[in-house]
Amino acid sequence: MKAGIVVFPGINRERDIAIALERASGRKPRMIWHRETDLQSLDLIVIPGGFSYGDYLRCGAMAAQSPVMESIRAHAARGGHVLGVCNGFQILAEAQLLPGALLRNASLRFLSMDCHLRVERTDTDFTAHYQRGQVIRAPLAHGDGNYFADDATLDRLEGEGLVAFRYVEPDGAATAKANRNGSARNIAGILSPNRRIMGLMPHPEDLVDPLMGGTDGAPLFEGISAALGSDRPAA
Amino acid sequence: MKAVVTVMLKAGVLDPQGKAIGQALAHLGFAGVGEVRAGKVIELELAETDPVAAKNAAESMARKLLANTVIESFRVDLS
Amino acid sequence: MKAVVTVMLKAGVLDPQGKAIGQALAHLGFAGVGEVRAGKVIELELAETDPVAAKNAAESMARKLLANTVIESFRVDLS
Amino acid sequence: MTNKPVNQALAAEFGLNAEEYARVLDIMGRAPTLTELGIFSVMWSEHCSYKSSRVWLRTLPTRAPWVIHGPGENAGVVAIGEGLAAIFKMESHNHPSFIEPYQGAATGVGGILRDVFTMGARPVANLNALRFGDPKNPVTRRIVDGVVRGIGGYGNCVGVPTVGGEINFHPAYDGNPLVNAMTVGIAPADRIFLSAAAGIGNPVVYVGSKTGRDGIHGATMASAEFGADAESKRPTVQVGDPFVEKLLIEACLELMATDAIVAIQDMGAAGLTSSSVEMAGKGGVGIELDLDQVPQRETGMSAYEMMLSESQERMLIVLRPGAEGTARAIFEKWELDFAVIGHLTDTGRIVVRHQGSVEAEIPLAPLADQAPLYHRPTAPSPAPGPLGAIPAARLGEDLVKLIGCPDLASRAWVWDQYDSTVGGQTVKRPGAADAAIVKVDGHRLALALTTDCTPRYVAADPEAGAAQAVAEAWRNITATGARPLAITDNMNFGNPEKPLVMGQFAAAVAGIARACTALDFPVVSGNVSLYNETAGSPILPTPAIGGLGVLEDAARAVGLAAAPGQDLVLVGADPSHLGQSLWLREGAGQEAGAPPPVDLAAERRHGDFVRARIASGEVRACHDVSDGGLLVAVAEMLMAGNTGAVLAGPTDGGFWFGEDQARYVVAVADGAALVAAATGAGVPTRLVGRTGGEGLTLPDGATISLATLRSAHERFFPALMET
Numbered sequence A: 001m002k003a004g005i006v007v008f009p010g011i012n013r014e015r016d017i018a019i020a021l022e023r024a025s026g027r028k029p030r031m032i033w034h035r036e037t038d039l040q041s042l043d044l045i046v047i048p049g050g051f052s053y054g055d056y057l058r059c060g061a062m063a064a065q066s067p068v069m070e071s072i073r074a075h076a077a078r079g080g081h082v083l084g085v086c087n088g089f090q091i092l093a094e095a096q097l098l099p100g101a102l103l104r105n106a107s108l109r110f111l112s113m114d115c116h117l118r119v120e121r122t123d124t125d126f127t128a129h130y131q132r133g134q135v136i137r138a139p140l141a142h143g144d145g146n147y148f149a150d151d152a153t154l155d156r157l158e159g160e161g162l163v164a165f166r167y168v169e170p171d172g173a174a175t176a177k178a179n180r181n182g183s184a185r186n187i188a189g190i191l192s193p194n195r196r197i198m199g200l201m202p203h204p205e206d207l208v209d210p211l212m213g214g215t216d217g218a219p220l221f222e223g224i225s226a227a228l229g230s231d232r233p234a235a
Numbered sequence B, C: 001m002k003a004v005v006t007v008m009l010k011a012g013v014l015d016p017q018g019k020a021i022g023q024a025l026a027h028l029g030f031a032g033v034g035e036v037r038a039g040k041v042i043e044l045e046l047a048e049t050d051p052v053a054a055k056n057a058a059e060s061m062a063r064k065l066l067a068n069t070v071i072e073s074f075r076v077d078l079s
Numbered sequence D: 001m002t003n004k005p006v007n008q009a010l011a012a013e014f015g016l017n018a019e020e021y022a023r024v025l026d027i028m029g030r031a032p033t034l035t036e037l038g039i040f041s042v043m044w045s046e047h048c049s050y051k052s053s054r055v056w057l058r059t060l061p062t063r064a065p066w067v068i069h070g071p072g073e074n075a076g077v078v079a080i081g082e083g084l085a086a087i088f089k090m091e092s093h094n095h096p097s098f099i100e101p102y103q104g105a106a107t108g109v110g111g112i113l114r115d116v117f118t119m120g121a122r123p124v125a126n127l128n129a130l131r132f133g134d135p136k137n138p139v140t141r142r143i144v145d146g147v148v149r150g151i152g153g154y155g156n157c158v159g160v161p162t163v164g165g166e167i168n169f170h171p172a173y174d175g176n177p178l179v180n181a182m183t184v185g186i187a188p189a190d191r192i193f194l195s196a197a198a199g200i201g202n203p204v205v206y207v208g209s210k211t212g213r214d215g216i217h218g219a220t221m222a223s224a225e226f227g228a229d230a231e232s233k234r235p236t237v238q239v240g241d242p243f244v245e246k247l248l249i250e251a252c253l254e255l256m257a258t259d260a261i262v263a264i265q266d267m268g269a270a271g272l273t274s275s276s277v278e279m280a281g282k283g284g285v286g287i288e289l290d291l292d293q294v295p296q297r298e299t300g301m302s303a304y305e306m307m308l309s310e311s312q313e314r315m316l317i318v319l320r321p322g323a324e325g326t327a328r329a330i331f332e333k334w335e336l337d338f339a340v341i342g343h344l345t346d347t348g349r350i351v352v353r354h355q356g357s358v359e360a361e362i363p364l365a366p367l368a369d370q371a372p373l374y375h376r377p378t379a380p381s382p383a384p385g386p387l388g389a390i391p392a393a394r395l396g397e398d399l400v401k402l403i404g405c406p407d408l409a410s411r412a413w414v415w416d417q418y419d420s421t422v423g424g425q426t427v428k429r430p431g432a433a434d435a436a437i438v439k440v441d442g443h444r445l446a447l448a449l450t451t452d453c454t455p456r457y458v459a460a461d462p463e464a465g466a467a468q469a470v471a472e473a474w475r476n477i478t479a480t481g482a483r484p485l486a487i488t489d490n491m492n493f494g495n496p497e498k499p500l501v502m503g504q505f506a507a508a509v510a511g512i513a514r515a516c517t518a519l520d521f522p523v524v525s526g527n528v529s530l531y532n533e534t535a536g537s538p539i540l541p542t543p544a545i546g547g548l549g550v551l552e553d554a555a556r557a558v559g560l561a562a563a564p565g566q567d568l569v570l571v572g573a574d575p576s577h578l579g580q581s582l583w584l585r586e587g588a589g590q591e592a593g594a595p596p597p598v599d600l601a602a603e604r605r606h607g608d609f610v611r612a613r614i615a616s617g618e619v620r621a622c623h624d625v626s627d628g629g630l631l632v633a634v635a636e637m638l639m640a641g642n643t644g645a646v647l648a649g650p651t652d653g654g655f656w657f658g659e660d661q662a663r664y665v666v667a668v669a670d671g672a673a674l675v676a677a678a679t680g681a682g683v684p685t686r687l688v689g690r691t692g693g694e695g696l697t698l699p700d701g702a703t704i705s706l707a708t709l710r711s712a713h714e715r716f717f718p719a720l721m722e723t
């Protein structure tokens, strides 16, 4: 798997993603400066978390308009894989590569704590290494993670099975209490119709090492690197 | 020419900030406050001097960047 | 009666948002954009029907809560 | 202001007294220009010159084999092994945080980050030590809200995890909260960047944000107490731009990877003035600045305004000749301002030109050498009042009350707003261990980080209280298994012109020095904030200590969460000391008695024992005993580990709530074995209980459920802030 990580000014979790990808695939991902446009050789493009352009105006709004997004759009149109985490999800939504928008957290406060996620489907390259209905832990770190879409869009997402992760209690129940940022239908992560673009607010990349308190995030990166081909020399 | 772009959440999109402000006003003892909506305003100093062209330019900036029309609506005023 | 409170950073106070928006507009190819300032707008639905009283009430809300008068100034419009 | 004649009256307005102004005239041999007067006034302000504190700070121990740079640089530098250095410092932003809590706290974080990355380190952790007024005072809530949002707003955006800190509430901080921010960074030990300018003719470069009229005379203001007219004295509040700071970090680190830099310093208090004067002064060279080249945000700025502006997110760099192109390309890539604004000279003077005229020309050596230095009179603090009658303890009720009180309640509401995991190296997040543990990317090494001070102890006995703060920092690091290396200190006190306050300061320095020496825990950086008073009443003396330690193997760190089926052993003598205890304050309204004595030999012996037992893998969890005493420490370990326990021992308040020092509670599989080993090492221990079950059973037979404990512990902050 050849993976690239897009670095917009103000992005700050690019190293976290790189660590998770390298752990899973054995290969260092390429850092892509936001002015680059040649992404032809990549299998997976990751847009990491952070505060692109300070998150001024709206989270992700300015990054979504930058030149590299055209190349990412083309990559997606070719059927390439794209993962957006936190700010990356906000950017994908602003660029309309994924539907909906991420609003201010209902509490109007930044949320930094672990949440529990239920894996809603496992027939995707991102989630294949989880069990369907499995509850995993992942850190949250955002001020604007309140997923919004109109009812028709939400119904379509549900109908087509494009909800990847939902906020739940440790026992798997999708309660209001578990839904700290106020997201519509407890949605934490969604997929594009071809299931090759995924956006999610929590940070599985920060839970891939027992030293940091757990490895619940590791299967995501292992799954995608297995799907896109091992890098061990034979491949 | 100055253009003022006002961006508000669309009706139907939850506005927690407006709601929180409404509650805080009530706590402070302000009575008779109904719905509160919070939005953004962006003031642009434009070189353009023709009002129609200036308004068009500001509207196109709003559509492209200043507002996310999935959740927000906007209005342009010149001054 | 509706009161609209517009809150802007005072002149001379750094406006990181406005600055970043200005740069982004330039990158998008919008020419002729000078200074950009970003602010907040709060729309209040007031039970009060007397314009003078409504304006006074909104101003007092702005001073007390809606604006941080250390760095921000505000304006009230009725509609 | 610019039209006023420059004379002694204006000098007084700028904060220079008659004697100081006479010295200015003597150095200049003429009346200074307005710009020159501005430069003298900020350089000789308390904030920049340390004129009241310097004589005392000199007495602090600053050396150890692992210290690379002690006080005097932008931050302290210690070797942590594997060719790496940790660079750290703590700094106050108290006055700005009272005026505008959000921006004051945010720019406090921004400022301390710059002090650390200016030396070549990538910042890897932030901490913050906060003191607020009485929670019942309505102003307190607004200040807490703004400060917490400001710290989070800045730290989260720049992508440096906020991993620890401390919070106290006391009416003495009602009109003067304390916001002390600490940053820790990592750099290769042989790639440390210093601020002494060198190389006559070398270009002086300005990078970062543009200059505006922000915070002019902020340094002078930080050196004066607030009167009722604080509002009117207010300079334009500085607004932080964490996005630009993030770009500045990346751009500076990128430039530092080349060989372009001779010297570099952030523009902190008194911006362009202090950075240029200090860099040239340290290097023993002269400097010439052309203000027309300074990137400006506003029009019509005078030389005076530009030299005194405290606009944020700016740095001054002396480059090697010919390196301008390389440097410019990097800063332009990051979309930051870059301008060559001057060069070094051999004149020993600072010369400031603006619009064709020389606005200032001052000899640097006298500006530094003849800076005022005061041996201010000191007076000893009166002994605290004697303890009143000691009430009978009701262990369960008293515990529930104590762990819910403002000084002990859970801080989760606060740290839940700080990104503590960005970077992917946070081994122990806030609340998980006595010190935060942050691994060094790509190594097994980890840092242990803490901030500590118990102001009520310092108020009661400044020497013992300050020694206690150092000892607690050392103990918190030890409790994770790490080896304590060094501290940074942030001395927050009242008006030094009052002998009582100056006496507190002097005694606190003596206490710090005593503890640092005994514990081999030198001071490598620090900050002094004086005039923390409102309407004549000073804050509690607050020497906040930021401690740093190192663990060879991050996987060896222990936290404070006890698991079921473990023995709980008290390491350290049986407690009994109730002077200044929270139990007496919260239960009986007594703020009386001497603070607990600080026996540094015992501290070291007990700590070394605990660290060795952690290293051997025997200790599963460890928590130091401090505020609230033994029972509170045990309750915190149980809540963190989600287990109950049965405790044994006496039933008196002195035993369970005494705040004697040099103590830990450890959770081990075999308490008897640990007790036997301790006896051999001359360390007192006592088996106090065994974990398990759903509730905490006390020696008097009562049982409290974990749920009761937790709800009492978690109520305070949400109740204060969210209703």
Ligand SMILES: Nc1ncnc2c1ncn2[C@@H]1O[C@H](COP(=O)(O)OP(=O)(O)O)[C@@H](O)[C@H]1O
Residues within 6 Å of the ligand: D127, D128, D129, D130, D162, D163, D164, D165, D166, D167, D411, D414, D415, D418, D429, D430, D431, D432, D433, D434, D436, D452, D476, D626, D627
């Ligand atoms: N302002 C703060 N920011 C982040 N973490 C904090 C803050 N205040 C306290 N904490 C964290 O809360 C925990 C308990 O703090 P404290 O009561 O000071 O501990 P102790 O007394 O054991 O040193 C520690 O993990 C500390 O780092």
Ligand SMILES: [Mg+2]
Residues within 6 Å of the ligand: D165, D166, D450, D451, D452, D453, D476
């Ligand atoms: Mg502490």
